[in-house]
Amino acid sequence: MDTETVASVRRFNRTVTERVGALDESYLGRGRPLGETRLLWEIGPDGVDVRDLRRRLGLDAGYASRLLRSLESERLVVVEPGSPDRRVRRARLTAKGRAERGELDRLSDGLAASLLEPLEQSQRARLVAAMDEVERLMRASLVTITVADPADADARWCIEQYFAELGERFEDGFDPAISIAAPIDELKPPTGLLLVAHLRRQPVGCGALKLRPGRPVELKRMWVSPEVRGLGLGRKLLRELERHAAAAGADTVRLETNRSLTEAIALYRTAGYREVEAFNSEAYAHHWFEKRL
């Protein structure tokens, strides 16, 4: 990576942390330690299980407990045994807590506005546009791809979303019963493999392989959540899947797809897949592709 590029990034980091960091830390305190504020914020209007809260913020159990006690003593939060498991406690905001959270929300808005405030109208528009671009691209680089157990909640959620989208986009809807089955529990070694992409612990995409010894690997269940489309996640997933296929000893990857999935088809073509004769009788397929690894 060339020096000028790195220098740009370093300049950016410096200016932005100076400007954004300083504001955030000083103004959002509201006389309360920042840790408590973060907690108050994350509890959200509907309450959360303390366990999830801890996991989401990466807090030590003891520390989290103490922070909650402190928020409780300010009457901003109540913590009560959850159901059905009474060990997992649930934190909820009180009316006062919700009011305080609303106040924080307003403050954050004000803070954001104060970043733009010293600028001319046209400069503001340019800044916001550039911020959107930076944010999108950084978000893209925060996506992680991991091998998942198809029984995981996140994995199942992705596959549900995938089916739901097929139902919307296929001309005649989509009924999994008519499609060639790739039973979900086969998508783990040794018969298959499932990758799930996460962004900030939220699942945002998936892709799977069907592995059968001596036969080409089949690519299945490629899905990218609408909120992260256009960031190259599809291509990244595809590359990862191919890597796993090669590692499993395959020399060919195959897939079939429906003509309505135009961006997927474009992706396959630019990734080196070439269209081949139908190699199965999938009811919903119009195109069959193959790539030698």
Next chain:
Amino acid sequence: MDTETVASVRRFNRTVTERVGALDESYLGRGRPLGETRLLWEIGPDGVDVRDLRRRLGLDAGYASRLLRSLESERLVVVEPGSPDRRVRRARLTAKGRAERGELDRLSDGLAASLLEPLEQSQRARLVAAMDEVERLMRASLVTITVADPADADARWCIEQYFAELGERFEDGFDPAISIAAPIDELKPPTGLLLVAHLRRQPVGCGALKLRPGRPVELKRMWVSPEVRGLGLGRKLLRELERHAAAAGADTVRLETNRSLTEAIALYRTAGYREVEAFNSEAYAHHWFEKRL
């Protein structure tokens, strides 16, 4: 400011602090508290007076002293009485300190690169371009304008830069002796006023008024440092000067300028100045402008 704009800024803040902040704080530690690292960095290859160091980082005297002791005990820094004033101590890096600082530099580079690393080539280019834009505009919003004593080092530096630039840009060079004098020490109340713009405590621009009771205010010494041009600082300075002129009771502002200063002329025109007959015999002037406040 509309909701979508504010939401964009908030999204940006969140993603960027998560991505940049986390990296910065964890990786740049090198087993040393961050405060010490900052100090090490700021001392720089040539050493600094402890007093300046403290002022630059905004540190408490006691705290700074302790940090320096700690760096000294690691043999990264030596602090010795300065000359000529032996109260003002001077901090210098040892060879080990310079090596360590170099290491930090390399780490920062790596960190910057790691932000780009997960992206495709074309996405990288877009990210860097957007970062440059954000950085420039945020830098613009960090500029502060204050009334300065013309005897201040920063003020004198700006005016020197201004003369130097005139020397370069005027077709026949510039000799202050031939120009109508605006003796520098007149640029303070009640005979005048000098504004200096700072960016991170560095002077980056200036502008002055000559005030004479019962006569139009004269605008002088408008200069913007090349590194912040194109960010609207000139217009901002001009507005501030007009504000001060009005506050001093003036109803008219006048100025003369050289034809080679095209962007300044454009600025005056769009700011409501209209060209008038020559009202003085300034040797270097080709245009005279006036604005009623």
Next chain:
DNA sequence: TCCATTGTCTGACTCTAGTCAAAGAGTATC
């Protein structure tokens, strides 16, 4: 029923990043 596991709470501790006041050493000014 017993027992390992999970989730939470508490007390005791650490480290970082400060602040504040007093005092010493040097310098400037009368």
Next chain:
DNA sequence: GATACTCTTTGACTAGAGTCAGACAATGGA
């Protein structure tokens, strides 16, 4: 030479943010 002032150091203190181990209560299986 006395005195005021500046720069720095030192000691004593604080708050925030977090770690770690032990205790205890629910839960899930064998």
